[in-house]
Amino acid sequence: MTQESANAWTPPERPEWLARVNEEGRGMDIASLVPLDPEGLLRTAMRNTGLADFGSDEWREPFEVLVKALEEEAGLNLFGRLMTRSDLLIWLQERLEIEEAYRRHPEIEAEKVTAPVFIIGQPRSGTSILFELLAQDPQFGVPMNWEIMFPCPPPETATYRTDPRIAKAQHLLTQWHRVAPTFITMHELGATIPNECKVAMNCSFVSDNLTGIFQVPSYYAWLMKADLTYPYGYYRRMLKLLQWRNPRAHWLLKSPSHIWSLPTLFKIFPDARVVYTHRDPIMTRASVTNLLGTIFWMRSDKHFDAEAFERVFTAEGVAAGMNLVIDQIERGEIPRAQIHDFQFADLVARPIEAVRALYEHAGMRLDGAAQAAMEAYLAHKPKGKFGAHRYSIGDREQIERERQLYARYQRFHGVPDEARAP
Numbered sequence: 001m002t003q004e005s006a007n008a009w010t011p012p013e014r015p016e017w018l019a020r021v022n023e024e025g026r027g028m029d030i031a032s033l034v035p036l037d038p039e040g041l042l043r044t045a046m047r048n049t050g051l052a053d054f055g056s057d058e059w060r061e062p063f064e065v066l067v068k069a070l071e072e073e074a075g076l077n078l079f080g081r082l083m084t085r086s087d088l089l090i091w092l093q094e095r096l097e098i099e100e101a102y103r104r105h106p107e108i109e110a111e112k113v114t115a116p117v118f119i120i121g122q123p124r125s126g127t128s129i130l131f132e133l134l135a136q137d138p139q140f141g142v143p144m145n146w147e148i149m150f151p152c153p154p155p156e157t158a159t160y161r162t163d164p165r166i167a168k169a170q171h172l173l174t175q176w177h178r179v180a181p182t183f184i185t186m187h188e189l190g191a192t193i194p195n196e197c198k199v200a201m202n203c204s205f206v207s208d209n210l211t212g213i214f215q216v217p218s219y220y221a222w223l224m225k226a227d228l229t230y231p232y233g234y235y236r237r238m239l240k241l242l243q244w245r246n247p248r249a250h251w252l253l254k255s256p257s258h259i260w261s262l263p264t265l266f267k268i269f270p271d272a273r274v275v276y277t278h279r280d281p282i283m284t285r286a287s288v289t290n291l292l293g294t295i296f297w298m299r300s301d302k303h304f305d306a307e308a309f310e311r312v313f314t315a316e317g318v319a320a321g322m323n324l325v326i327d328q329i330e331r332g333e334i335p336r337a338q339i340h341d342f343q344f345a346d347l348v349a350r351p352i353e354a355v356r357a358l359y360e361h362a363g364m365r366l367d368g369a370a371q372a373a374m375e376a377y378l379a380h381k382p383k384g385k386f387g388a389h390r391y392s393i394g395d396r397e398q399i400e401r402e403r404q405l406y407a408r409y410q411r412f413h414g415v416p417d418e419a420r421a422p
Contacts, residue, residue, distance in 0.1 A: 025078025069216035080299025097152035121277030141248020279344035280418035
């Protein structure tokens with residue numbers, strides 16, 4: 001998909017109920033009805049929790065930059081403002097409750113996050129399905145969506161599967177499917193589905209997940225210059241809290257955006273093991289354009305501006321990210337021995353064999369029970385379970401041009417061509 005065709009992206013039709021709600025909102029002062037001012041949000045979060053300590057102040061500047069951009073740039077419609085205010089309050093209240101848990105139980109700080117496994121890769125390169133597949137292995141603990149949204153009181157082993165917060169999170173997460181029914185063909189959400197690292201980092205307000213929900217160019221520009229040590233450190237703080245009363249031998253974690261920050265990841269998690277998924281970038285870039293366009297459309301009527309997000313929408317930006325990792329490996333800035341390549345093509349063709357080979361390469365053990373659980377998972381989640389995700393990859397000239405940009409990446413990691421010129 002060319003940058004020009006991305007900008008010509010056609011949004012899916014909205015459900016009738018949502019179209020009517022937003023149409024009614026056009027005649028209202030929705031900024032006053034659903035306020036997003038920073039101080040008002042802070043007061044509400046403190047009133048809702050009865051708490052006042054948000055922790056150290058690194059989050060405040062990005063929070064204010066984000067909220068300003070939401071007001072001035074995001075073009076939120078009525079229901080979009082409602083969803084956004086709800087999210088902001090959840091993240092603020094999450095911070096308050098995490099800090100209170102540490103205040104009451106300082107022993108949480110002594111928890112060790114040992115040898116976590118991070119799955120990284122270009123968006124739409126199989127990171128999600130591999131994440132969910134490896135999560136079937138009981139040696140790993142994954143952060144579920146519900147416990148990231150509502151981490152306090154800290155989850156406990158005895159009630160982990162029956163906690164009432166699960167139902168609350170399920171309603172909010174599946175709301176995305178009701179607002180944009182085509183979204184489920186691209187990405188399934190649910191309370192007991194594993195959470196992505198960048199989503200967990202929302203409460204630090206330093207996360208590129210936020211630029212994947214809203215069109216906020218000024219926040220994006222701020223983020224591109226930010227020191228990511230703080231959000232990674234706060235994420236480790238969250239993991240310690242989550243494992244305190246529900247121990248995990250090794251965390252299994254995932255986010256495509258780690259590609260851009262591997263030195264920081266290894267700084268905060270020095271014994272981490274990284275599984276790097278690989279797929280023909282021509283396919284991944286076309287797919288992610290449709291995904292993010294749909295997400296933006298959930299909350300805004302604003303024209304989809306692909307140029308504002310060069311990391312994921314321009315071939316040059318995608319190639320730069322992949323070449324950055326190669327440069328860091330070749331310069332010894334990140335530990336090559338702790339990075340394990342995994343091909344999307346192998347996952348599609350021979351999933352269990354591919355996973356077994358990954359375990360052997362990473363020095364991990366795949367026992368019979370874990371393999372059986374993975375096979376059962378695959379049997380219940382066939383490709384296209386929720387409908388086909390359709391997208392265009394561009395014409396012959398575009399594919400040939402992009403193939404040259406991706407040549408170094410495909411050669412270095414042995415990534416086969418998947419896209420074929422029409």
